[in-house]
Amino acid sequence: MRSSCKVAQSGAVLATLSLLCLAHEASVLDDSSGWSNYSFPDDFIFGVSTAAYQIEGAWNEDGKGESMWDTYLHEHPDFTADRLNGDVATDSYHRYMDDIQIVKDLGVKYYRLSISWPRLLPNGTDNNVNNAGAKYYRTLFEELIKVNITPVVTLFHWDMPTALMDLGGWSNPLMVDYFVDYARVAFKLYGDIINFWTTVNEPHQHCYNGYGSTIFVPAINSSGVAEYLCSHYILLGHAKAYRLYDTEFRPYQKGKIGITLDAFWGEPKDANKQEDRDAVETYLQMHFGLYAHPIFSMEGDYPPFVRERLDTYSEYEGFARSRLPTFTEEEVKALLGSSDFFGLNHYTTYLMSPSTMEPGWKVPSLEHDTRVKLEQHPKWPKPGADWLTVYPPGFRKLLNWVTNKYGRNVPIIVTENGMCDHGQIDDYERVSYYNKYLYQLLLAIHTDGCKVEGYFAWTLMDDFEWTDGYTAKFGLYSVDFNSPNKTRTPKLSAKNYRGIVKSRRINFDSFKSPISTYL
Numbered sequence: 001m002r003s004s005c006k007v008a009q010s011g012a013v014l015a016t017l018s019l020l021c022l023a024h025e026a027s028v029l030d031d032s033s034g035w036s037n038y039s040f041p042d043d044f045i046f047g048v049s050t051a052a053y054q055i056e057g058a059w060n061e062d063g064k065g066e067s068m069w070d071t072y073l074h075e076h077p078d079f080t081a082d083r084l085n086g087d088v089a090t091d092s093y094h095r096y097m098d099d100i101q102i103v104k105d106l107g108v109k110y111y112r113l114s115i116s117w118p119r120l121l122p123n124g125t126d127n128n129v130n131n132a133g134a135k136y137y138r139t140l141f142e143e144l145i146k147v148n149i150t151p152v153v154t155l156f157h158w159d160m161p162t163a164l165m166d167l168g169g170w171s172n173p174l175m176v177d178y179f180v181d182y183a184r185v186a187f188k189l190y191g192d193i194i195n196f197w198t199t200v201n202e203p204h205q206h207c208y209n210g211y212g213s214t215i216f217v218p219a220i221n222s223s224g225v226a227e228y229l230c231s232h233y234i235l236l237g238h239a240k241a242y243r244l245y246d247t248e249f250r251p252y253q254k255g256k257i258g259i260t261l262d263a264f265w266g267e268p269k270d271a272n273k274q275e276d277r278d279a280v281e282t283y284l285q286m287h288f289g290l291y292a293h294p295i296f297s298m299e300g301d302y303p304p305f306v307r308e309r310l311d312t313y314s315e316y317e318g319f320a321r322s323r324l325p326t327f328t329e330e331e332v333k334a335l336l337g338s339s340d341f342f343g344l345n346h347y348t349t350y351l352m353s354p355s356t357m358e359p360g361w362k363v364p365s366l367e368h369d370t371r372v373k374l375e376q377h378p379k380w381p382k383p384g385a386d387w388l389t390v391y392p393p394g395f396r397k398l399l400n401w402v403t404n405k406y407g408r409n410v411p412i413i414v415t416e417n418g419m420c421d422h423g424q425i426d427d428y429e430r431v432s433y434y435n436k437y438l439y440q441l442l443l444a445i446h447t448d449g450c451k452v453e454g455y456f457a458w459t460l461m462d463d464f465e466w467t468d469g470y471t472a473k474f475g476l477y478s479v480d481f482n483s484p485n486k487t488r489t490p491k492l493s494a495k496n497y498r499g500i501v502k503s504r505r506i507n508f509d510s511f512k513s514p515i516s517t518y519l
């Protein structure tokens with residue numbers, strides 16, 4: 001998932017509610033009913049997502065090396081809200097057959113999951129492949145394929161091997177090559193049966209929270225410096241892994257490979273103010289275009305606006321060179337077009353307005369470089385996490401923004417979308433969230449002409465949610481963490497999603513709350 005509830009609490013420092021202009025009260029409170037008038041195309045990809053560290057457990061079994069999350073959380077138990085970690089999680093290393101069964105029960109034909117880099121390569125490097133780890137993923141993929149579910153495999157969903165983190169992780173330029181070595185091992189081991197890959201999940205959340213602050217591991221806290229190093233080398237790692245696949249494996253493996261980026265949508269705090277509308281664009285360029293432009297634009301490289309701003313600010317601040325590293329011409333070319341689809345993770349929308357400084361902003365930092373203040377709309381529902389307000393139209397607007405900016409070169413695949421609550425089985429709010437967000441996706445396809453070809457719900461089951469530990473529940477299935485079998489139980493939202501996948505339409509009346517809720 002894109003970030004955690006605790007992130008948002010920190011995010012909320014800069015999003016302290018104040019008097020807001022309510023000029024653009026949206027139609028989120030509309031009560032939809034009946035069947036959606038549009039339907040999902042027959043070949044539309046429906047899936048569900050998870051990530052290795054959030055579900056596997058078995059952190060030290062069968063020759064697995066440590067990831068930086070293992071090592072850091074053992075040393076800093078207070079880092080998570082409930083002082084828990086991913087040592088056991090949903091125990092999917094042992095209970096993957098249960099996972100396959102519930103994915104199958106949803107009726108989806110795609111399951112997006114990630115490989116734990118240190119389970120496959122305990123030291124991070126390709127001189128030492130852990131056979132038990134290699135076999136685990138082989139079996140998992142084969143069992144999925146047996147029941148007609150296509151595995152969509154992410155190579156890097158944040159669990160950097162500790163041995164490589166000790167060398168600086170993504171702030172070290174050599175990480176690009178280590179990542180490519182790892183990708184080669186994965187393509188060789190599984191490319192005969194895996195034809196749908198993503199390289200990296202949400203580099204923005206990873207770099208911003210992990211390198212630019214202390215919200216995520218590795219908690220480097222080098223704001224304004226390491227977060228851009230991380231962005232830079234993670235982009236290059238992605239590009240080189242893509243080129244490796246494209247030249248050496250695709251010719252006979254025939255798969256597709258892309259990257260997953262994350263974005264909030266932004267609404268101008270006051271829609272009548274040009275400066276607020278500009279702030280939305282600035283925010284999107286700094287937090288999202290930074291990653292998307294080098295890959296998906298026509299001309300490549302960082303967005304000119306971002307390049308110029310970082311160069312100017314760095315010089316003014318007395319840095320010997322720009323805090324944003326520079327791509328060589330060859331690197332610009334390697335990045336350009338290095339994704340067969342636009343993987344997009346989206347959860348929420350903020351109100352935006354310009355600001356030169358806010359309490360809590362460090363100098364330098366991505367926030368201070370961006371100079372946009374984020375606030376939450378007081379009327380938008382907030383069902384579980386401080387950072388996540390529900391504003392379905394923001395999803396459609398984001399899909400349109402991506403389409404308009406990056407053309408129709410590649411299809412958009414929504415690789416994550418969902419919301420967190422307190423874990424209730426009768427999760428009417430999640431049902432409503434999915435119905436409304438998916439309806440916005442239908443509008444984006446049918447009335448706006450956006451090329452959206454797939455959608456993955458986050459997440460299959462309640463899991464370890466990074467700094468929130470197990471306190472944030474995003475699952476379609478509930479997990480009884482106290483039971484030895486970590487029993488999975490479908491929530492209403494699982495049944496509702498199954499209905500959507502089956503009928504290719506949304507029935508807004510399937511699971512209406514008996515009591516009237518704000519969602």
Ligand SMILES: *[C@@H]1O[C@H](CO)[C@@H](O)[C@H](O)[C@H]1NC(C)=O
Nearest residue numbers: 032036037038439443446447
């Ligand atoms: C579907 O419903 C939406 C929202 O009520 C409406 O704007 C749109 O025109 C309808 N489309 C069709 C094809 O009926």
Ligand SMILES: *[C@@H]1O[C@H](CO)[C@@H](O)[C@H](O)[C@H]1NC(C)=O
Nearest residue numbers: 063064065066122123128163
């Ligand atoms: C490689 O990883 C294994 C398993 O985690 C560990 O025992 C070994 O010490 C590591 N080797 C090096 C050189 O780090």
Ligand SMILES: *[C@@H]1O[C@H](CO)[C@@H](O)[C@H](O)[C@H]1NC(C)=O
Nearest residue numbers: 213214220221222223362363
């Ligand atoms: C992170 O760095 C800032 C200075 O930029 C400092 O004020 C803060 O205490 C640091 N946080 C941690 C947890 O070390």
Ligand SMILES: *[C@@H]1O[C@H](CO)[C@@H](O)[C@H](O)[C@H]1NC(C)=O
Nearest residue numbers: 095097098483484485486487
């Ligand atoms: C736990 O799982 C095992 C094997 O899958 C099964 O034999 C056992 O009955 C289960 N126990 C419970 C309490 O569900």
